[in-house]
Amino acid sequence: MTPANQQAAPLLDCLRTLANRQRAAFHTPGHKQGQSAPAPLANLLGTQVFRADLPELPELDNLFAPTGVIQAAQALAAAAFGAEQTWFLANGSTCGIATAVLATCCPGERLIVPRNAHQSLISALILSGAIPIWVEPDYDPDWQIALCPSPASIQAALAEHPDAKAVLLVSPTYHGICADIASIAQITQQYDIPLLVDEAHGAHLAFHPDLPPSALASGADLAVQSIHKTLSALTQAAMLHVQGSRLDRNRISQALQLVQSTSPSYLLLASLDAARQQMATTGEVLLDQTLHLAAQARTQLSQIPGLAVLTTSSQSPTSPYQLDPTRLTIDVTGLGLTGFQADEILHQSLNVTAELPGLNTLTFILTPGNTPADIAHLIQACQSLATTSPHPTPPPPTPHPSPPTPHHLSPCRLLLPHPRPTHRTGNLSDQRRIDLSLSARYSGFAARRINYS
């Protein structure tokens, strides 16, 4: 049952009222609610977006010391996402991750982190001066993707570094792999240190029982979510959630002042309020449809000769990892293509744009925004790709060196590129060679299309 007050959207409502009020504005932003908006931009965006692009007027509260509509909207979000306290973020999960680290580690203190962390964690380490204790994630050699660190590897890292101030996990990963957060939370609780989860890709998890449990539901102390990635907030809008008493909440608020603009966009903040209202009131129905479409796409894609689809059964039956079913990863090597080549053809010629190309794979994000027509388009495009690909029949499988157990892999043997490879990122292998020109060539293309900072 949706609590009745989840129908409310206090910040959105207040912004709407103020956007429609006639005033003489002698404050920022300089476009004065669109009066001097550049015409080409106003033609693209419409005028209402300028009317609502307002600064911190008295009625609109203050993101850094909320006592009014932002406080009310954050409280509703905390209830909807299963947190005790929620902070709205106007600078993406990037600033939430920096905050999580700044609020737990002083310079020189240790933080246990997975080797496949997002680059925002690297920035957080630089800003905080924390010392990373790297933990290898398990690795799927068939799909050549990083999973998550096992509870045993976290236990071992903490046994070696009992003075660590926190453990940070990425879950779900870009490929939708969810860590065994519940087991890891039991370990961090024994050490009485916070478990921080980069849940940038998991904002939807709390809203459907058929999805893997959210980080907070699994016992994490803090979760950072990009509401713009899998829900329908505007790009850069994110949330930081906390529960329990292991984190100093004042320190979180102070850290957020360090990493966010003093002029946060109310368009972004109101979009967080709207996205929460949408999910709290209709999320399960919306995700029913998304799950149905994802299942349909999985079945149809797996019937296309030369394509393989990552499923939960791709993992061993004893695997502790759950796969987010709304994340579709296909292996295109059976078509004689790399993931980068397939992505380029799909995007340039077939008008289908994936989220993440890899050397062998392509990953697609499905959200409540996707329609049956999108899925039909995807299937048709992949069929066309299969028919026109250079090698429509799968090549003989290349033997993969079988690792002893995944978490015994040495750091230098793993290749864990940034989700969208660039010249700047990736751990080089001493064992395998790959053609980096592929990713280098691709990164220019990617930067033009989706700019990963």
Ligand SMILES: Cc1ncc(COP(=O)(O)O)c(C=O)c1O
């Ligand atoms: C795992 C992970 N964490 C954090 C981020 C940063 O999120 P945002 O773009 O909301 O700043 C990303 C972005 O791609 C990500 O993939």
